[in-house]
Amino acid sequence: MNYVERLEKVAVLGAAGKMGSGIVLLTALEMADLSLEPGNRSRDFALYAVDISEPALAGLLKYLRDQVRRAAEKKTVWLRSVYADRSDLVENEEMIGQYIADVLAVVRPATRLEAAYGAGLVFEATNENPDLKVKLLGQIRAQNKKDAWFLTNTSSIPIHELDEKAGLGGRLIGFHFYNPPAVQKLVEVIRAKSTLPELAEFAAQYAKKLRKTVVPSNDVAGFIGNGHFMRDALHGIAEVERLAPEFGFVDAVYMVNKVSQDFLIRPMGIFQLVDYVGLDICQCILKVMSDRSVGADLRSPLLDRLVSSGAMGGQFADGSQKDGFLKYEKGRPAGVYDPEAKAYVPFADVGPRCDERLGPLPASGKPWKSVIQTVDRPAYLQGYFRDLRATTTMGADLAKRYGRKAKEVGLGLVKDGVAQKEDDVNTVMLTGFYHAYGPVNAYFDE
Amino acid sequence: MKKSRRKVYMAAGYNTISLGTGRKEFHPKKARPGLEDYIQEAGRGVLAQAGGGKNVDEGVIGNFMAARFNRQGNLAALIPTVDPDLRWKPCTRVEGACGSGGLALTAAIKSVLAETADAVLTVGVEVQNTVKAIYGADILAGAGWYRGERKAGHAYFFPALFSDRAGAYFEKYGRDKTRRAFARWYRNAVENARLCETAQEFHNTCEDLEALGLTEPNPRTFVDHLNVYDCSKVSDAAAGIAVLSAEGLDRCGISKSDAVEVLGWGQVEADLTVPPADPTELETSRRAVQKALEAAGIGLDKIGTVECHDCFTISGLLSIEAIGFAGKGEGADYILAGKTSRQGPVPFNTSGGLIGWGHPTGGTGVRQAVSIWQQLTGKAGKWQVEISPERPCALSVNMGGNDKTVVAVVYRRAA
Numbered sequence: 001m002n003y004v005e006r007l008e009k010v011a012v013l014g015a016a017g018k019m020g021s022g023i024v025l026l027t028a029l030e031m032a033d034l035s036l037e038p039g040n041r042s043r044d045f046a047l048y049a050v051d052i053s054e055p056a057l058a059g060l061l062k063y064l065r066d067q068v069r070r071a072a073e074k075k076t077v078w079l080r081s082v083y084a085d086r087s088d089l090v091e092n093e094e095m096i097g098q099y100i101a102d103v104l105a106v107v108r109p110a111t112r113l114e115a116a117y118g119a120g121l122v123f124e125a126t127n128e129n130p131d132l133k134v135k136l137l138g139q140i141r142a143q144n145k146k147d148a149w150f151l152t153n154t155s156s157i158p159i160h161e162l163d164e165k166a167g168l169g170g171r172l173i174g175f176h177f178y179n180p181p182a183v184q185k186l187v188e189v190i191r192a193k194s195t196l197p198e199l200a201e202f203a204a205q206y207a208k209k210l211r212k213t214v215v216p217s218n219d220v221a222g223f224i225g226n227g228h229f230m231r232d233a234l235h236g237i238a239e240v241e242r243l244a245p246e247f248g249f250v251d252a253v254y255m256v257n258k259v260s261q262d263f264l265i266r267p268m269g270i271f272q273l274v275d276y277v278g279l280d281i282c283q284c285i286l287k288v289m290s291d292r293s294v295g296a297d298l299r300s301p302l303l304d305r306l307v308s309s310g311a312m313g314g315q316f317a318d319g320s321q322k323d324g325f326l327k328y329e330k331g332r333p334a335g336v337y338d339p340e341a342k343a344y345v346p347f348a349d350v351g352p353r354c355d356e357r358l359g360p361l362p363a364s365g366k367p368w369k370s371v372i373q374t375v376d377r378p379a380y381l382q383g384y385f386r387d388l389r390a391t392t393t394m395g396a397d398l399a400k401r402y403g404r405k406a407k408e409v410g411l412g413l414v415k416d417g418v419a420q421k422e423d424d425v426n427t428v429m430l431t432g433f434y435h436a437y438g439p440v441n442a443y444f445d446e
Numbered sequence: 447m448k449k450s451r452r453k454v455y456m457a458a459g460y461n462t463i464s465l466g467t468g469r470k471e472f473h474p475k476k477a478r479p480g481l482e483d484y485i486q487e488a489g490r491g492v493l494a495q496a497g498g499g500k501n502v503d504e505g506v507i508g509n510f511m512a513a514r515f516n517r518q519g520n521l522a523a524l525i526p527t528v529d530p531d532l533r534w535k536p537c538t539r540v541e542g543a544c545g546s547g548g549l550a551l552t553a554a555i556k557s558v559l560a561e562t563a564d565a566v567l568t569v570g571v572e573v574q575n576t577v578k579a580i581y582g583a584d585i586l587a588g589a590g591w592y593r594g595e596r597k598a599g600h601a602y603f604f605p606a607l608f609s610d611r612a613g614a615y616f617e618k619y620g621r622d623k624t625r626r627a628f629a630r631w632y633r634n635a636v637e638n639a640r641l642c643e644t645a646q647e648f649h650n651t652c653e654d655l656e657a658l659g660l661t662e663p664n665p666r667t668f669v670d671h672l673n674v675y676d677c678s679k680v681s682d683a684a685a686g687i688a689v690l691s692a693e694g695l696d697r698c699g700i701s702k703s704d705a706v707e708v709l710g711w712g713q714v715e716a717d718l719t720v721p722p723a724d725p726t727e728l729e730t731s732r733r734a735v736q737k738a739l740e741a742a743g744i745g746l747d748k749i750g751t752v753e754c755h756d757c758f759t760i761s762g763l764l765s766i767e768a769i770g771f772a773g774k775g776e777g778a779d780y781i782l783a784g785k786t787s788r789q790g791p792v793p794f795n796t797s798g799g800l801i802g803w804g805h806p807t808g809g810t811g812v813r814q815a816v817s818i819w820q821q822l823t824g825k826a827g828k829w830q831v832e833i834s835p836e837r838p839c840a841l842s843v844n845m846g847g848n849d850k851t852v853v854a855v856v857y858r859r860a861a
Contacts, residue, residue, distance in 0.1 A: 073580045074667070076580050076601040077600070077601045077602075077665075077666065077667060077668070078666075079601070080601050084598075087597070090597050091584040091596070092580050092581060092583060092584045092601050093581050096580070
């Protein structure tokens with residue numbers, strides 16, 4: 001099977017989930033674009049969007065309609081050439097409407113795993129649960145008639161382990177999108193020793209067609225992305241535990257979150273990011289990593305306690321943010337969880353005293369959004385971090401500790417053989433987490 | 447053209463702001479004023495200076511595509527919403543694509559000349575931010591020949607037509623200098639707009655406008671030979687002006703020093719179904735300007751300022767040649783020598799033009815007349831240029847479609 005044949009019948013497992021829906025979108029666009037090429041018009045491209053939840057599949061279709069329209073509006077110049085022979089389509093609006101119909105026609109929602117039995121390519125994007133993944137992959141392997149290739153979106157489970165346990169014989173590769181897949185440029189590609197070379201070639205071509213930035217990660221639990229993020233988050237939690245006796249838990253969470261966003265110029269504070277990913281998901285990933293002992297002490301009793309008390313994070317079906325470490329109003333953090341009182345304390349009650357304690361940003365400080373639009377970003381960052389290093393407020397000190405820890409984690413990933421080089425770690429954080437700079441830098445060096 | 451049988455004046459002009467990207471108060475997801483609001487603001491702005499609706503005999507409204515942008519037809523019947531005293535008076539809506547405003551002016555002028563009216567409220571309006579640009583491009587493509595041109599046309603239909611003109615011009619006269627002239631045109635437009643608080647680019651703070659103007663065109667996402675800075679933006683705006691006889695001026699209590707006299711005008715139509723014979727020339731515009739100058743009985747040496755139809759930088763450049771300030775192929779040099787800037791001998795588009803002030807398509811012709819009235823009567827505020835006694839006249843050129851419907855008007859401060 002060549003590239004086009006491989007993509008003629010595709011199944012996505014966990015299709016209506018946060019990652020699955022993005023994977024369905026990008027893959028369906030690619031399949032529809034192939035179907036519109038003159039040589040492929042007689043082929044029936046089908047993407048089986050498999051998910052156990054019917055309501056979630058209905059939500060998926062709505063998401064796809066909106067997102068495909070956006071995509072179509074951006075490539076209307078091309079659509080006019082694609083539909084040049086369609087005399088019934090004259091205006092942009094008509095062609096965009098047709099394209100939406102063509103893409104959605106590729107997508108066949110299904111609630112049963114059998115839908116994947118005829119697929120030449122299976123994209124697995126289910127929960128981060130090794131047993132579940134092994135079971136699903138193994139079942140499809142046993143029933144599939146096409147010697148399917150498997151891509152898994154796992155963000156932490158070693159590929160060789162899934163391959164062996166599901167008996168895939170090298171027909172599996174890690175293809176880890178970042179959330180949301182339609183926006184984040186990064187794909188971490190994880191090739192196990194057993195992975196077929198042809199499958200690796202296919203994955204490279206597919207990533208290129210999707211215009212993604214590929215970073216290869218070695219096949220070690222957590223890979224580069226979570227290898228960094230989890231340790232970065234654990235540092236945030238450790239800082240909270242260090243500061244809590246003096247300032248109280250709520251104040252400590254507020255301060256560490258604020259420092260990691262404003263002082264470190266990141267798109268979100270560390271606890272907002274943990275909420276975004278979901279505390280339960282973070283818990284699963286930490287478990288996967290610590291079970292495979294890729295690092296010492298990758299556990300957080302605090303996280304476990306919060307999850308069991310129901311502060312979960314993650315998103316509602318409509319994409320809005322659930323409360324976790326923080327409470328959200330209109331998508332923005334508005335309060336901090338107090339585990340003692342099992343209630344959220346509004347920012348208005350903690351913010352002023354914490355902000356005063358932290359002190360102001362260095363005068364050259366700018367929000368993340370404006371920094372990523374700065375033309376000469378490296379020069380700006382040099383200047384800002386020079387100012388930060390010269391500042392001795394509590395906020396600046398916490399930021400410096402954080403920055404040094406992030407660098408230490410980044411270097412550790414290279415030393416431990418997870419990342420092949422420092423640049424790969426930086427690329428992951430820049431393109432998968434939308435950071436303004438990579439963690440391996442000299443900004444915090446003393 | 448027959449000599450006019452009576453004198454025609456314009457006065458009491460009013461421009462709303464041009465709302466769209468670039469204005470601080472514009473947010474695509476926030477509610478905005480509608481078509482009616484713009485018509486009423488501009489109409490009332492005129493009537494406040496003309497003694498109210500009771501002094502007006504007739505209304506004319508120029509608009510291009512409200513039927514699609516706003517799902518609204520029968521615009522003539524929106525004129526009485528401006529003032530109850532306009533009810534039961536004759537009103538007309540005219541349409542000639544982006545030349546609709548110019549047609550509104552000539553329709554009003556003709557009514558005054560026919561002595562069926564002494565005071566005509568003339569409004570031009572377009573509210574276009576109701577749809578995204580990619581769908582707006584469909585609507586604006588209606589200024590071309592739908593059955594003959596649209597299917598084979600580009601996603602961005604009009605930018606592509608003028609991109610083709612730019613490409614032909616590059617081929618004939620050189621790309622590098624022409625692109626630099628485009629960038630200079632963009633800079634002049636924005637610098638002028640920064641002085642005029644109703645302009646869409648009033649809030650523009652870019653430091654190096656020419657560098658931005660020199661951005662390489664990207665044919666994959668846009669068109670071959672133009673970038674977005676070469677194009678006027680999507681605008682919501684209205685403009686209004688009173689077109690009057692001498693009796694009308696008296697009745698409205700407007701002194702001649704606050705009015706401009708229409709010395710001459712030219713209205714020319716080309717065949718919508720025939721492509722331009724020479725894409726590097728705006729032939730219809732040239733003919734309209736010639737007629738207007740002949741009717742006024744003056745030469746270009748008397749023109750002190752110009753409002754030209756720079757829907758794209760290339761149309762600004764070609765306008766210079768069509769008007770006759772520069773010979774064919776010499777427009778780029780003319781621009782690069784600074785002659786169209788506000789320090790030049792004949793400043794062009796002193797409030798920013800279509801690229802700087804904004805381009806509410808069907809309203810632009812009236813907006814140009816208002817800008818010239820402000821400039822000639824000393825009401826232009828920070829964007830005022832000096833009008834010398836040697837060059838006391840002004841010229842506006844309003845173009846609909848790909849140089850199909852053109853109205854040129856020559857003005858002088860009334861005495």
